[in-house]
Amino acid sequence: MEDIKSLGLGEYAEELDEKGYTVLPPDIACPDGLKDRLLDACLAVAENRNGKRPDLNADQAYSPRHADQFEGALGAASGDSPIGDMMQSLVIEGEVFEEALMNPVLLALSTYLTGYSSVLLTMACFIKGPNKTELPLHCDAMGPSPLSSISTECNLTYALTDYTREKGCLAVVPGSHKLCRQPRGEERLVAKNPSAIAVECPAGSLICWHGNTWHGAYNRRSGGLRVSLVIDFVRKHIRTAEHLTEYVPEDVLLRNSARFAVITHQAMAPTVPDQRKSEQNMARAKRVLSAYNQELGVDLQKFEWSPYA
Numbered sequence: 001m002e003d004i005k006s007l008g009l010g011e012y013a014e015e016l017d018e019k020g021y022t023v024l025p026p027d028i029a030c031p032d033g034l035k036d037r038l039l040d041a042c043l044a045v046a047e048n049r050n051g052k053r054p055d056l057n058a059d060q061a062y063s064p065r066h067a068d069q070f071e072g073a074l075g076a077a078s079g080d081s082p083i084g085d086m087m088q089s090l091v092i093e094g095e096v097f098e099e100a101l102m103n104p105v106l107l108a109l110s111t112y113l114t115g116y117s118s119v120l121l122t123m124a125c126f127i128k129g130p131n132k133t134e135l136p137l138h139c140d141a142m143g144p145s146p147l148s149s150i151s152t153e154c155n156l157t158y159a160l161t162d163y164t165r166e167k168g169c170l171a172v173v174p175g176s177h178k179l180c181r182q183p184r185g186e187e188r189l190v191a192k193n194p195s196a197i198a199v200e201c202p203a204g205s206l207i208c209w210h211g212n213t214w215h216g217a218y219n220r221r222s223g224g225l226r227v228s229l230v231i232d233f234v235r236k237h238i239r240t241a242e243h244l245t246e247y248v249p250e251d252v253l254l255r256n257s258a259r260f261a262v263i264t265h266q267a268m269a270p271t272v273p274d275q276r277k278s279e280q281n282m283a284r285a286k287r288v289l290s291a292y293n294q295e296l297g298v299d300l301q302k303f304e305w306s307p308y309a
């Protein structure tokens, strides 16, 4: 709450409590031209991975070769995709992604929802062109109903191009996080759920939502591309979509805080069949946690269990 107050985010935290989502405007979310630098970096990664830089003004579906997996998914007609393309593991693709992850306002909101011990589920760029199929409503929190009312996962999405209904923006059902369950039947359909609304906001906004909040996306009626950078945090007992423990380069860790190391799985020590590697992972986890405790000023002697919840 100290961070929330000192960063002037009180009204946004209240909105998260009440509606299950909030939107930080570009001047708060993306200082120092962060939006333009992130957009450029995402397009560069796409060029590197797909061999061709995406054309933001293209007037056709965006479907680089490896995006085939999403065609026909989630009720889409053959040849259509509700997603476009998804590029993951971006945290090791350059300093601007580290900056996006460690953005103080982003961390304040993620900590508000999933605590100081939460880790990165994924950092992914979604690029979507004109399409016919909406992304059905769902919540990201997994498990049987009722879901925990305490957020076990949270999503922070940088809109790197303008979000409007025509441009295929996010859809949410305000207040749905309080239902603690997945939507069922026609509740899942954006077009048929009368409580679903379009989250319209300018490029550079940061949209944040609770793991239980029902969300999906409208299809993109207009030309051009929608580009977004999605950062998902989960509580540390949940299996992540990316495995980073042994994959973050040492120079990246050295130039960042202990919290960055915790978020990127360096304090996790999943046991592996290779005993030597297990010992290395355990030693690394102890070292990173110790540095994190110091960074936070936490005296572990005062706690019977995790101080970070």
Ligand SMILES: [Fe+2]
Residues within 6 Å of the ligand: 138, 139, 140, 215
């Ligand atoms: Fe989702």
